[in-house]
Amino acid sequence: MQSTLSLQTARNAAAPRDALTALDRLGTVVTLHREESLFYEGDVAEYYFKVVTGAVRSCKLLADGRRHVGDFYLPGDFIGLDAESDYIFSAEAVTDTTLVRYSRRSVDALAWEEPKVGQRLLGIARHRLCAARAQMMLLSRKTADERIASFLLGMADRSGDNDHVTLPMTRTDIGDHLGLTIETVSRSLSQLRKDGVIALVNSHEILIRDRDALEELAEAA
Amino acid sequence: MQSTLSLQTARNAAAPRDALTALDRLGTVVTLHREESLFYEGDVAEYYFKVVTGAVRSCKLLADGRRHVGDFYLPGDFIGLDAESDYIFSAEAVTDTTLVRYSRRSVDALAWEEPKVGQRLLGIARHRLCAARAQMMLLSRKTADERIASFLLGMADRSGDNDHVTLPMTRTDIGDHLGLTIETVSRSLSQLRKDGVIALVNSHEILIRDRDALEELAEAA
């Protein structure tokens, strides 16, 4: 994940010499409180965002309220490349969050002048597509336990720390991301705990005790 | 779907005057028979492809053989943008198929010289991301009947003809695409037929009799 992040943070903009730094001048900082929305499904997609601190989730709703969480965006992650003219999901802060906002028009314009920028955008899009394909496999064919195992490993990979995972989101968010109910998520986590595969420090912090077992469950397709 | 297709077919290459035509000179024609593979998951991603005639499916397998069909690619569709260095799925011909093959290196190189090409690539990637998000919603939250309804409408949209849908793939392919078993696919289709929503001309051709009912089922999120 980290490897494909492209646009530097506003903080890093001080370190120039790279075509990408031009981008950072386009960014303005945005802050959101927990549960605030960044944009809504159907809004005109005027901006890209990059998470600096905190966490964001993308949501889609069906008419009767069933919800799907497409992705969780953590520090460094880029939001908005999967929009044609309008946003296709809403984005909400999972916790208090800071982001950098970029005018999509300006970034896109820059992309065609500076090949490096264009390449990075395409690289991010590619990466999101890969993640989306993996998630579709998970949703279409994995069991509840396998989904949870895959999710925990994914979060661990993204968080630097190998066996200590922080889950900023609620069980409902996790369920809506994995196509499960909150109860099933809870039961799977409890089962993994009973089996000694993980330990629950508290409901938002998990220790991976037996990574091999977790990876076997996740079935690295 | 059609609107975002970008690279012209080899056939159209004769009509020049557009930056994109440079691309078509890079293409060579490939033909596949039913069930032949175009490439395998894990192969180095050297080529992009575009379907000219026929149909291709993308597949991912779990260790124990569970299969997921990510997408069906129909004439005009572009294959391969969702690969970083290696292909993340295998691609197989659903029926006898003709494609144009492009060297990825050449296309990518051209993309940074000709902004239009880069824009089109990014446009295709965006479009696939949108489709992937919709599919994740389907897989994570829709019932079997809703999945079938969504799938039929999607195929109808892609095929020009509004109420006559040709399904070149088998029930197994459809099931693996929608996260269902072959039996459930069959039962859902039978139910829709009994309810007068569709008619089955034969097992690969369907008539939409009551589009409103189908759209209500699909719940245009």
Next chain:
DNA sequence: CGCCGCATTGAAATTAGTCAATACTCGTGG
């Protein structure tokens, strides 16, 4: 201290999956 939101656990209900039998289609060969 007690409430409120979130999480866990249990028991019943339901959807989709599995196993199994039958039917259809199409191509081949008697």
Next chain:
DNA sequence: CCACGAGTATTGACTAATTTCAATGCGGCG
């Protein structure tokens, strides 16, 4: 021209996984 057989699809009966409904538990904050 019809019969056969392979592959695919449909239908039925039963099973299993997950959801739903319901109750209890836990933790932080006013």
